Amino acid sequence: QVQLQESGPGLVKPSETLSLTCTVSGGSVSSGSYYWSWIRQPPGKGLEWIGYIYYSGSTNYNPSLKSRVTISVDTSKNQFSLKLSSVTAADTAVYYCARDVRCPWCVQGTYYYYYMDVWGKGTTVTVSS
Amino acid sequence: AIWMTQSPSLLSASTGDRVTISCRMSQGISSYLAWYQQKPGKAPELLIYAASTLQSGVPSRFSGSGSGTDFTLTISCLQSEDFATYYCQQYYSFPRTFGQGTKVEIK
Numbered sequence: 052q053v054q055l056q057e058s059g060p061g062l063v064k065p066s067e068t069l070s071l072t073c074t075v076s077g078g079s080v081s082s083g084s085y086y087w088s089w090i091r092q093p094p095g096k097g098l099e100w101i102g103y104i105y106y107s108g109s110t111n112y113n114p115s116l117k118s119r120v121t122i123s124v125d126t127s128k129n130q131f132s133l134k135l136s137s138v139t140a141a142d143t144a145v146y147y148c149a150r151d152v153r154c155p156w157c158v159q160g161t162y163y164y165y166y167m168d169v170w171g172k173g174t175t176v177t178v179s180s
Numbered sequence: 181a182i183w184m185t186q187s188p189s190l191l192s193a194s195t196g197d198r199v200t201i202s203c204r205m206s207q208g209i210s211s212y213l214a215w216y217q218q219k220p221g222k223a224p225e226l227l228i229y230a231a232s233t234l235q236s237g238v239p240s241r242f243s244g245s246g247s248g249t250d251f252t253l254t255i256s257c258l259q260s261e262d263f264a265t266y267y268c269q270q271y272y273s274f275p276r277t278f279g280q281g282t283k284v285e286i287k
Contacts, residue, residue, distance in 0.1 A: 088276075098224065098267055100276040113275040114181075147223055154230055154271075157212055166214045166271045168235065170223040 053078035055148050055171035063142075063178050069135040073148030073171060074128075081106045081126045086151035086165055089122060089133045091144040092173075099144075103151055104131055138178045145173040182206050182270055186279030192287040197258045201282045203268035205249040212272035215244055215253045218281075219264045227266075228253065258284070 059071035073087070080087060088103040102112035104122045112120050116135070124131040135142060149167040157164035183206035193199050203213065211231035216224035226235045228244035231251055241256045255262055263286055268279040 097281050098269070098278040100269075100278070111274055115275070154212075157230055164212050164271055166212075166226070166229045167269075168226050168229070170225070173223050 053150060053169050055150065055169060057146060057148050057171045057174040059174060059176070061175055061177060063138055063176060064180050065139055065178055066137055069133070069138050069142060069176055069178070071133045071146055071148075071174065071176070072130050073132070074130050075150075076129070078150070079126075080124055080129050080131055084153060087122075087124065087131045088149045088151055088167055090147045090149060090167070090170075091142075092147070093141075093144045101133065101135075101146075140178050143176065143178045145175050147171055147173045181275055182209065182273055182277050184268060184270060184277055184279040186268055186282055188282060189280060191282055191284045193258055193284060194287045195258055195260055199255045199258055199284060201253040201266055201268075201284075203246075203251040203253070203279050205251075205270060208248045209270045209272035211247045212270060213244075213246070213251050214269045214271065215242075216267045216269065217262075217264045218267065224267060255284075 054076045056074045063069045086103045089101040092098050102122050104110045104124050119136045121134040148171045150169040151165040152168045153163045185204045187202050213231045215228040218224040227238050227242050232244045243254045245252050265281045265283045267281050
């Protein structure tokens with residue numbers, strides 16, 4: 052059974068770069084059946100999708116964060132990572148990684164749709180000097 | 181981006197009640213909608229995908245319906261462990277977006 056675990060610094064200074072890693076166990080990031088997402092949740096607020104990556108390195112980012120976000124994958128370590136640059140207090144949140152699985156019958160032509168089925172427990176990142 | 185209006189934002193109910201949560205899209209998304217449950221301090225957990233398909237292991241008292249722009253999550257007989265916050269999420273287009281959440285609290 053696949054498990055995801057986020058890791059990284061819990062405190063980041065304003066204007067610096069937030070870096071997090073998600074380690075996948077019980078499954079492989081190299082599987083062509085999945086995408087791998089990052090999502091965040093500010094304290095007391097709702098969920099915001101940050102972006103996702105395929106094992107090949109193909110990515111899709113939320114336009115609201117695109118200029119500051121980089122998601123990468125390391126198949127040798129079975130991990131994928133998030134970098135968010137020029138952080139401010141507004142980036143303080145719990146950050147989650149998740150697996151995106153193909154919906155078998157959610158298809159239009161040759162395009163399949165994916166939904167997030169397994170999430171990590173989340174890691175809290177505070178932006179403060 | 182597709183905007184999602186989830187209602188109500190707060191729902192007070194008692195154990196055994198039937199509760200319904202609504203999620204309305206700013207444009208049609210076919211059936212590409214998921215529902216998640218989140219308890220305090222925990223990660224969201226998938227309940228339903230493709231608008232009405234129950235995720236493996238999820239109790240059958242949860243059900244989902246709808247297509248296009250209007251969707252509903254129903255809990256047929258509320259149990260104590262169901263008091264939580266529920267989110268809808270569309271995966272029809274990018275960026276993926278979530279509803280604002282519905283907190284189900286004990287009346």
